[in-house]
Amino acid sequence: MKYLVVGLGNMGDQYVNTRHNIGFVVADAFARDGKATFSTGRYAEVARMKYRGKIIVLIKPSTLMNLSGKAVRYWLKKENVPVENMLVLVDDIALSTGILRMRGKGGDGGHNGLSSIIEYLGTTSFPRLRIGIGDEYPRGYQVDYVLGAWTRKEEDIMIPKIEMAVEMIKSFIASGLSRTMTVYNNQ
Secondary structure (H helix, E strand, O other): OEEEEEEOOOOOHHHOOEHHHHHHHHHHHHHHHOOOOOEEEOOEEEEEEEEOOEEEEEEEEOOOHHHHHHHHHHHHHHHOOOHHHEEEEEEEOOOOOOOEEEEOOOOOOOOHHHHHHHHHHOOOOOOEEEEEOOOOOOOOOHHHHHOOEOOHHHHHHHHHHHHHHHHHHHHHHHHOHHHHHHHHOOO
C-alpha cells in the first residue's frame, strides 16, 4: 500500500518561516520523524519512507503554491497512488492559530494551492489536514498576512502543534481517515 503526503508551500528563502509555508514545515517534521531526506524531483522536492509496512512518498511542490496541482497530479500518477491515499497539508485562515482539522473533502476556501489541486484532479474529494494560521489581519491585507513571518506568540502555539500534525499523518496512514478525524479533530 502506498501513500502520497503533500506539504503545500512556496520554495525560496523569502518564504521560509511564513504562515503560508506551514505545510512545508509539517512535511519537514514528518520526514525527520521517519528519518527521510528530500531530494529534487520533477515539480517537487521528494522524500521516501516507510511507516508500518506502508510506502510513503512525501512531496513539497516546487511549482509555487498556485500551481501545486500540477505536481500533485504528476506524483499521484507516477507513483500510482489512489487519491484517497493522498493527504494534503495546508494552511487555513478560517481556523484559529494552531487548530488542526482533518477532512476527507471540501472546497478550496479561497486557498490557491487547494484550488489548483482541485482543478488538476477534477475533484474536491481528497483528504487534507487543515492547519490553522488565524486571520489576525486588517481588511485587504490577507496576502501580507499569509506571506508574513510568525510572531513569537504564534510560534509558541505552533511548535507543539507541528508534532501533533505529524502524529495525525501517522494515524491517517495506520488507521485511516475516519478514525483519525474521530481521535484528533476535537483536541
